[in-house]
Amino acid sequence: MFRASGLRPLALDAGALCGGLAVLAALCLLSLAVGSRPLALAEAWEGVRAHDDSIASLIVWRLRLPRTLLAVVTGAALAVAGVVMQALTRNPLAEPGILGVNAGASLAVVLSVWLGGITTVSGYLWFAFAGAALAAALVQLMARRSREAGPTRLVLAGIALGASLNAITGTITLYDTSAFDSYRFWVVGALEGRDATLLAWVTPFLAAGLALALASGHTLNIMALGEEQAAALGARLGRARALALAAITLLCGAATAAVGPISFVGLVVPHVLRLVMGADQRRLLAASLVAGPILLLAADILGRVLIRPDELEAGVVTAFLGGPVLLAMVLRRGEATR
Numbered sequence: 001m002f003r004a005s006g007l008r009p010l011a012l013d014a015g016a017l018c019g020g021l022a023v024l025a026a027l028c029l030l031s032l033a034v035g036s037r038p039l040a041l042a043e044a045w046e047g048v049r050a051h052d053d054s055i056a057s058l059i060v061w062r063l064r065l066p067r068t069l070l071a072v073v074t075g076a077a078l079a080v081a082g083v084v085m086q087a088l089t090r091n092p093l094a095e096p097g098i099l100g101v102n103a104g105a106s107l108a109v110v111l112s113v114w115l116g117g118i119t120t121v122s123g124y125l126w127f128a129f130a131g132a133a134l135a136a137a138l139v140q141l142m143a144r145r146s147r148e149a150g151p152t153r154l155v156l157a158g159i160a161l162g163a164s165l166n167a168i169t170g171t172i173t174l175y176d177t178s179a180f181d182s183y184r185f186w187v188v189g190a191l192e193g194r195d196a197t198l199l200a201w202v203t204p205f206l207a208a209g210l211a212l213a214l215a216s217g218h219t220l221n222i223m224a225l226g227e228e229q230a231a232a233l234g235a236r237l238g239r240a241r242a243l244a245l246a247a248i249t250l251l252c253g254a255a256t257a258a259v260g261p262i263s264f265v266g267l268v269v270p271h272v273l274r275l276v277m278g279a280d281q282r283r284l285l286a287a288s289l290v291a292g293p294i295l296l297l298a299a300d301i302l303g304r305v306l307i308r309p310d311e312l313e314a315g316v317v318t319a320f321l322g323g324p325v326l327l328a329m330v331l332r333r334g335e336a337t338r
Contacts, residue, residue: 027301029045032060035059047061062195066194067300073202074259083288084220084244088154098159103165105257108134110183113176114176132253135162140154189314190314191314192311194259201258209251210247213244221282267322268321269291273288300317
């Protein structure tokens with residue numbers, strides 16, 4: 001558990017923000033240049049500016065720019081969703097998938113292949129988003145049926161529902177090879193092969209989720225003080241939980257539908273930022289908008305160069321990067337509780 005004691009005014013460190021934006025801009029340019037057909041940085045930038053029929057411009061505009069922008073928006077969405085999730089459950093080790101959102105999206109993708117014969121990413125998109133939204137709604141309903149609908153009940157409901165949905169997904173993919181083949185490519189989480197149309201479809205949902213999350217910063221700070229104190233300060237806990245869950249659903253549902261279930265971004269980014277910036281949710285939400293894309297873009301670029309000429313999916317690289325960080329967090333918490 002963490003508490004938002006010592007809240008500081010909403011004033012991001014200008015130097016850190018400028019530094020983060022500079023790193024993000026450099027990674028974006030590097031993302032345009034790195035690939036199976038490498039471009040010099042100047043050539044990549046000229047390809048963006050020219051937007052003509054040159055090879056560099058075609059590579060940048062048709063392949064790498066949509067991929068880069070998708071990494072930016074989904075990285076921001078997953079990181080912000082992680083901040084909201086950890087504040088909502090008052091647990092710094094919580095991550096968005098714990099509410100069953102990823103499990104709901106995965107089951108919907110498998111059902112769309114198994115029953116509908118859909119095998120394209122654009123075809124999966126709406127099924128994955130609907131599955132994520134339905135799972136989040138069921139978790140909220142299950143938690144509300146409990147006499148005490150606190151954060152612990154919400155997490156338990158999410159874990160129980162996620163386990164059930166994963167069991168159904170596993171059963172279907174075990175007996176249907178076509179569903180398994182399509183599902184295994186989607187479930188690793190990848191940015192490769194996504195076009196600008198996909199980006200346009202998910203952006204409105206991500207924008208709505210980000211707006212809800214950023215607007216919830218003050219309420220999340222009050223909720224971090226504990227339910228009794230939050231209620232004493234006039235916070236409407238039921239409404240606040242519903243809005244936070246809606247933000248998580250929009251952000252994780254759209255991001256997962258677009259690129260698959262990419263883990264650790266929503267877990268690692270908020271935790272690292274909290275160590276640096278403190279527990280003010282408003283500062284964490286704002287910083288996550290920059291830090292999330294940095295992590296996901298860096299993972300995607302690393303995946304393109306580590307096993308050339310092939311690629312590692314971004315979801316695999318974030319797992320490699322996030323695993324040691326998670327282990328360090330667990331060890332650190334273990335030492336702190338001795």
